[in-house]
Amino acid sequence: MPDLDLPDPDPSGPGLLDAGFLRRWMTAAAASVDREADRLTALDSAIGDADHGSNLRRGFTAVASELEKEPPDTPGAVLALAGRHLISTVGGASGPLYGTLLRRAGKALGDAAAVSRQELADALRAGVDAVRQLGGAAPGDKTMVDALVPAVDALGTSFAAARSAAEEGALATTPLRARKGRASYLGERSVGHQDPGAASSALLVAALAEAAGE
Template identity: 70%
Template sequence: MNALPDAPVDASFLLRWLDTSATVLDREANRLTLLDSPIGDADHGTNMRRGFIAARTAVGQEPPDTPGGVLTAIGRHLISTVGGASGPLYGTLLRRAGKQLGDEPAVGAERLRDALRAGVDGVAQLGGAAAGDKTMLDALLPALDAMDTALAGGGSTTEVLDAAAKAAAEGAEATTPLRARKGRASYLGDRSIGHQDPGATSSALLVAALADTAREASA
């Protein structure tokens, strides 16, 4: 099953992921803001673009030499530069994940999955949300489950992250019929139904960027 050489997830890998993510969020900012207009305050794209571009610049100037260090540094910059709820939420996700990786110089897909699981648990705790509340968790939790399944099947890092990206995208799409139970969108009640959740959408983009980074590394 593992035909391609497996790229280790090291500091360089996550710096490339950050670069890709900033580029993708810059490109998709308008779409995210459009999704945020009917059910939020129409700032998600702007906030995510500002946060990731600032993080790319700041972390690129003094890049940490471990994958945990890179995630922790990005998380810190997101908390201070995003300005919306996605700042503390993504910031917590990445800092918890970074902390979980500790000082290890490089990890494989299984350790990455464990770290992301810790980060997503932190997000759930901070925001008090659960699956089905029409939040970023509706993309992230299916992604983690898909990683579990792919890892159990002996998949390579690329295969595991591809599975995560696919599940996150499907999870984000599946938020459309849901009624929001967290955040500003929850004030809208049934009127939040019929719109794809912007946070789940940005989460799916970030997981897709992980898969793209792995694919390019093993190509």
């Protein structure tokens, strides 16, 4: 695989990540969510309503099939289309949250034909900010934000660093007490369970690193 992790001396210069790369990310994410759906649902049955895995499987399957039918030709358009389909097909809170993440990131990328890793990181940071605004969650609330924030911070370094940061962030939700969503009704009983949204976020970031060959 090409080394996509070269430093980006000029962030405004020609990028390396094209629409094909973003489509590979979404395809890898769909495959990963499909493989891990049972684990996500098991995590969600501990502190949620036991539908996270099946909801995301439905959503990302739809995204992968749409991207295959009519492949958009810019990175921004790939993410915008993926986000739109997640909002309309997931059925749970993760639909509007992940949908907003990708739509907003897609909007931030504009109509560039290819983007640098740093530009993708900046766009995803805008997406994560929109997720935080939508759900009102801050780091430490035991949500997807706990995996996504460290991941976009580390994406400036490398795809592999982002994957590690997301995985660590997801694992670190286990001792936390949930302050958002259905799990927050459980209070102290949410402690000791990994947050399913943080776990699926780690899968999505790992799929990004996979698409980059890292």
